[in-house]
Amino acid sequence: MKKYLCGDAHEAEKNIPDDNIASELADFLKIFADMTRIKILYALLDMELCVHDIATILNMEQSAISHQLRLLRQYKLVKVRKEGKSSYYSLNDSHIHEILIRGYEHISE
Amino acid sequence: MKKYLCGDAHEAEKNIPDDNIASELADFLKIFADMTRIKILYALLDMELCVHDIATILNMEQSAISHQLRLLRQYKLVKVRKEGKSSYYSLNDSHIHEILIRGYEHISE
DNA sequence: TGAACGTATGAGTTAATGTTCATATGTGTG
DNA sequence: CACACATATGAACATTAACTCATACGTTCA
Numbered sequence: 001m002k003k004y005l006c007g008d009a010h011e012a013e014k015n016i017p018d019d020n021i022a023s024e025l026a027d028f029l030k031i032f033a034d035m036t037r038i039k040i041l042y043a044l045l046d047m048e049l050c051v052h053d054i055a056t057i058l059n060m061e062q063s064a065i066s067h068q069l070r071l072l073r074q075y076k077l078v079k080v081r082k083e084g085k086s087s088y089y090s091l092n093d094s095h096i097h098e099i100l101i102r103g104y105e106h107i108s109e
Numbered sequence: 110m111k112k113y114l115c116g117d118a119h120e121a122e123k124n125i126p127d128d129n130i131a132s133e134l135a136d137f138l139k140i141f142a143d144m145t146r147i148k149i150l151y152a153l154l155d156m157e158l159c160v161h162d163i164a165t166i167l168n169m170e171q172s173a174i175s176h177q178l179r180l181l182r183q184y185k186l187v188k189v190r191k192e193g194k195s196s197y198y199s200l201n202d203s204h205i206h207e208i209l210i211r212g213y214e215h216i217s218e
Numbered sequence: 219t220g221a222a223c224g225t226a227t228g229a230g231t232t233a234a235t236g237t238t239c240a241t242a243t244g245t246g247t248g
Numbered sequence: 249c250a251c252a253c254a255t256a257t258g259a260a261c262a263t264t265a266a267c268t269c270a271t272a273c274g275t276t277c278a
Contacts, residue, residue, distance in 0.1 A: 006195060006224090009162040015154040016166065022144045022151075029142035035135045036236080038126065045124040051255060053118040057125065064237055066256055085245050085254045086115060115254090145266080160225060173267055175226055194224045194275050 031075050032099075036060065037068050041091070041100055044078060048090035140184050141208075145169065146177050150200070150209055153187060157199035 017025065031037060039058050043049060051069065055062045069089055072078040077096050081088045091097055126134065140146060148167050152158060160178065164171045178198055181187045186205050190197045200206055 005162050005165055006159050009152075009156075009158055009166055012152045012154070012156050012158055012162075013166050015151045016148050017151055019144070022147045026142050026144045026147055029138055030235095033135050033138035033142040034236080035128070035131045038131045038135055042124045042126055042131075043118075043121045045121070047118075047121050049118055049121055050115050052253090053114050053121075056114055057118055057122050061238065062255070063239080063257085067236075070256080082244095082255095085252095087255060139265095143266085161223090170268070171225070172227085172269080176266075179226075191225095191274095196225060 028075070031071065031077065034068075036064070037072060040065070040068060040072065041077065041096070044089060044091050045097065045100060048081065048088040050086040050088050052086070054089070137184070140180065140186060143177075145173070146181060149174070149177060149181065150186065150205070153198060153200050154206065154209060157190065157197045159195040159197050161195070163198070 016022075032041075036058070040054060043054055043057060049057075051062060051065055054069075055065045058065065069078065069080075072089075073080065076092050078089050079092045081090070091100075125131075141150075145167070149163060152163055152166060158166075160171060160174055163178075164174045167174065178187065181198075182189065185201050187198045188201045190199070200209075
C-alpha cells in the first residue's frame, strides 16, 4: 500500500477517519448546516410548537416545514406529539438543547 | 406584526436567530459537513501536509483537493505556507483542533 | 531557456438538496 | 355526512455543491 509521498505523510493517515465514520459525521453535521432547520430547532428551544405555527413564525410554506421536520425526525433531533388535528414538535432530548446553546456561544465569538 | 397562531408561539420567536446569524452559522457548519473536508482536516490534525500528499492519502485528484482547500482557506480553517514548488497546509489555530477532537468524541458515543 | 513538477482555478457535468405544487390522509364540527 | 382545518408526502423544479477536465501559473533544475 506504499504510495509516493513528498513528506512523511503516513503519520497523518492514522488520524483520518474511515469512510463510514467520516460520512456519518458529515451527515450529522449536514442536518444543522441549513438555515431553515437551524431556525426550526431554535424555535423549539424551550417550547413545543405545531407545524402551522412554525411555518407562520418563519414565514414559510407549511409544506417546506413539514419536509424539514421529517428530516429532523429521522435523525431523532425532534419528536412529535399528536393532539387533535395538530402535531406538536419538540426537541428530542436535552443533548440537542445543549448543542444549540453551544452553537449560539460559538457564533457570538 | 400580529399573525395567526394556534398556540403562544410568540415566545418561541425570541429564540430564533435572524437571517444573518442563522445563515452565518449554517455556512460555518456546512464546511464541516462534507466527508472530503472532514478527512482533510483530520489529516492535518497534527502535521502540515502538501497538496499532493493530501490527494495521495485520500486517493483523490489533486484538483478536487485544491478546490476544497480553497474553501477551507476562505473560512480560515487552514493556513498555507509556500516552500519551493509546494504549498504546505496546516490547521489555522488550536481552536479548530479542539473542535475536531470534540467531533471525534461526539461520533464515538 | 525549456522541461518537469506542484498547485490553482475557470468551465462544464452531475449529483444532492430545498422549495413549491398538487394532493392525500386524518380529525373535529356544523 | 359534508366541509374546514392541520399535516404529510410524492413529483416537478430550481439551486447548490462537488468533482473532473483542461489549462495557466510559478518554481526548480538540467
